[in-house]
Every structure is written in C-alpha cells, then in structure tokens.
Amino acid sequence: MPADTSDYEAELDAIFETLAELAPEIRASLPGRRVKSDEVNPSGETRLEADAYADELIEEALGGIDGVGTYASEEQAEPIDVGSGEVSVACDPLDGSSNIKPNSPMGTIIAVYEGDLPAGGDRLLASGFVLFGPILTMTVARDGEVYEANVGDGEIDVIDDDVTLPDEPTVYGMGGRVPDWTPGFSAFIRAIEQEYKLRYGGAMVADVNQVITYGGIFSYPALKSAENGKLRLQFEGIPIAYIIESAGGASSDGTQSILDVDPEKFHQRVPVHLGNDEMIDRLEATLAAHD
Template identity: 35%
Template sequence: MDDKLALPVGTTLDRFIMKKQADFPYATGELSQLLRDIGLAAKIVNREINRAGLLDVTGAYGQQNVQGEEQQKLDVIANIRFIRALRNGGEVCAIISEEEDEIIHTGNNKGKYIVAIDPLDGSSNIDVNVSIGTIFSIYRRISDSGCEGSTEDCLQDGTRQVAAGYIIYGSSTMLVYTTGHGVNGFTYEPSLGEFFLSHPNIKSPKTGNVYSCNEGSVNSFPEGIKNYLNYCKENGYSARYIGSLVADFHRNLLKGGIYIYPPTAKAPNGKLRLMYECNALAFIVEQAGGKATDGTRRILEIQPTDLHQRCPLIIGSTEMVDKVAEFMKSEVKAEEAVKV
C-alpha cells in the first residue's frame, strides 16, 4: 500500500493540549479539559451536519434569535450540543451564545471560565453544501468563585481572552485554535474519531491578492472602503466571497487575503457580533501575524457594552489591513477639509 494513502498517525488534539498545559502556570488542567469538551462537541455537531441531507435537520426552525434572524434547525441543534458539553464538562460558570438572549448559567459556580460561542455560523448555507463553522472564545472569570457568572465576567474585551478558535465543517472538518502561543490547526479523521495536528504554527502571509466582501451593498459603504475596493480591482485582485464567515476567514488566513464587513446604511454599526465572532477571529489572526480592526480601532481593544453588540470587521493579512486604514484616514481628512 502506498504510504501516502495510509491513515494519518500523529499528534491528536488531546495529546497536543496536554503537552501545552505548561503554557498556563495558573491553570491546573481546567482549560485543557475545556478545550477537549469543545473538541468533543465539535465531533457531535460534525456528525449531525454530515447526515443533514438524510434527516429532517435542514431549513428554518420557525423562530428568530435575539439578532432578529431566522434560526435554522441546525443552529438550534448545535447550540444545544455545545451548551450541553460545556455544562457537563464542569469548567465553565457561564456561557453566552449568539442564539440565546441572556447569560446561560451552568450551575457550576466554581467554574473558572466563561465561554462566548457562535454555535453554527453560516448555517443557512447548509442546504446547499457550503462550508459552515463554529466560533468560540474563552475568558477567565473575574468575579469571585462560588457566585454565578456575572455580566462583568461576560463583557471583557478581547485582549483578555485566554483561548479562541473555530471549527470549519467543509470538505474536511478542522479545528483551529490559539491560547496566545501561536495558532494550530487539527483535521478530523472520522474513521478514528480523532482530530490530528495537520497545520502546526499557522502563519498568515503578510499580504495577498484576495478580498472577501459582499459588494451587493457597496453603494452604502464608507468612501474609504469604496476606494479600497477600487484599488483592489485596479491591481488585479480576486474577489472571493462565500457568505460564510468562517470559510472566508479560513481561506484568507492560510493563503493571504482580507475580509471586509463595513458599516452600511442598513447596519451602521456593522453586522457581525463582537463577542461571538470578531474577538475570537481577531485573536487568532493576530497570533498568526495578521491584523483586525473596525476601521479605526484594534478589535481586541474595543470594550463591549452589550452581549450582542455589533461591530464592523476588517481582518486579514497585515499589509492589506494597513492599506484599508490608509484609505479610511484619507476619507476622514477629506471630510475634515470639507467642514473647514
């Protein structure tokens, strides 16, 4: 048998997490267990997604979430699976989910951690077999142990994340995460039921020639963003927009590129959620050598004021994000000149 066709044998997610436990002198195994709980839930959700066409789990659920968006059946299933895994794991005192209005108290008031999660990003694409994903952030609680997790625990800025990651369910299922010591990716081997280290120490290219943006709303974009998109076209860049945030981000992280979701007339504060999407991906991209801003501020330094706060997002290769910033600054100068 050709060695290239043999099943992968290497470092599993569990083994990797155990080896990296020394990176956290304050931890006594709880964070490692929490990451393993997320990995377990990812396997279960992956199973549900892979048989979506055979079971009645596609399509709309018939309710709206707190964002005013119609929930898909798989949104609800993934939300239940991840919350159940985090509750049963016993390391989390509170969870906030894009699919839930309020803080979810786990009943484990001695838990050291808070998890913010988008259980299934891009789930409306499941009906047409487009890649979708899960996004998560982990914070240490700042309230006293023994009490329920508080709003203050849940509304920490992105610099205080101790871990963040995403799972992409596509042609293969991958879990990518960081604990502030680089970014590593693990590919799921279904016949063995294990995530194996496949993308160690991911480094995003400093620049690229791909931009990901929904240009259907371009007429209501800020002038600086319009000018940057024109710059991309003049320089022969390629437009690649899947409409599934995790899939667009994952491609650009590995190959170089930029993802842009600016404010628009319909969504003046942007559409993406700071706590469930932007913070986690910003932490990951910075650890891989990239950047993330809302157009003027570093994403990780934005102080959240609401569990479901929205935020513009410009994220990707460093030189490309810096170029957007140049166009945005030029727009501000032009506006100031008009005022004078």
C-alpha cells in the same frame, strides 16, 4: 493583550478536546436539519433547526466542564450560568448556517474568556473555530500561537502547529451590499480588486480560512444602514481577531484592533477587518481619508 492562561490550562484543554469530539456529531446532524424553525434569535434572524441543535449540544457539553461558569451563545438572549467556575465560553454554534441550503461550508466559533460577559480582548484566554469543509478541521489560537488540527474522528490530530499568514496577500472577501458600503470602504475595494482574487462564500470561518491559507483580507464593514456592521464582538469579532493576530496578521474595526474595542453590551456588533498587516494599514488609511 489577551489574559494570562496559566491558571486555566486544564479548562482550555477540556474545552477544545470537547469541541473536537462534538465536531463530527454536529456535522452528521446537518442533513436532517436544513429547515427553518419557528424561533428567532436575539439578532432577529430566523433560526434553522441546525442552529438550535448545535447550540443545545454545545451548551450541554461545555457547560459540564469543571471550571466553566458561564455559557453564552449568539442564539440566546443572555449568558447562562452553568457552573461555579471562573471561565466563560462564548459561542457561535453555526457560523454561516444559511449555507446549509446550498450545501456550502460553515463552522463553529468559540471564545473562552476570564470572568463574566460581556468581555473585551484583554480577558480572552483562547479562541478557535471548526470548519465544516471537505475536511473537518479545527483552528485554535492559544498563548499567542495558532495550530490547525484534523478533527474528523473526534480527536485533535494537529496537522500544522505554527499557522501563519503568508507574507504575500492574494485574496480578499467582503460582506454587505455594495450600495450600502460607505464611500471609504467602496474606495478601498476599488483599489484592491484589480490586484487580488475575490473569495467570498457567506460564512465568516470559511472566508477567514481563505485569508489564513493564501493571505489577504476579509471584511464585514460598517454600512450606511448599520454603522457597526453585522458581526458580533463577543462571538465573532474578538475570537477571530485573536486567531488572525496570533498568526502574524492584524485586525481592525476601521480605526483600532478589535481586541481593543470596549464591550458595552452582550450582542454588540462591530465592523470587522482581518488580514495581513499591510492590507489592514491600507484599509485604515483609505477609511480615514474619506471621513
């Protein structure tokens, strides 16, 4: 279970209000920062200028909030001390930034933890993501509930205060190359592709939002070449798993909830499966049958 938020309400309010304020500025900065920089992030990926700009902007803004002691980013090698507070913020400044080139959706993911990093789901206080789509929205999970807000004007305008996954799943999306899938995951996709509609755009927040909207499953699985997949536990796995579980769905690394995965290192990767309970149960059963 995620951590008790009662002692951190002021910090959480300030963090998500600040993220809403930053969202229009980040979006407005994208057209002029579509080119690659000369830098490589800790995961070995070439950074776009937009990645660096968003990271610096968010670090400065969130690091200035009273109560925030640490800022951590997928774009930086180690957590940064920004204050004396007890809250740590972990951020993927631009999830799916490669989508800038084709002008496709992307977003920002944020996770707020109690104490130092790395941290597991039991120390998560809240999480959320901004989606840079046709509408600029922010989805937040806090105290076991999920809300969606329009943040196009920099303020939180709640448009749904009880976000839940639809009962009947209709879509699926999955990452990784087909030849690199494990036999179990390949079998699962073959079984569901005749029943559901494929929705995959290359930005986790956009693909997960399809699942939140229509029901279904999103996966970035364990691969033959990478047994822990691609996505990072601190920045993507835990925060998005909490959103999905708080919205009535389930998460899995293939055998257990992502919120139960033990953090061993800062940039740890984890297989990610998110969606309706029955879809996750079906996935785990299929993977187990092919072990």
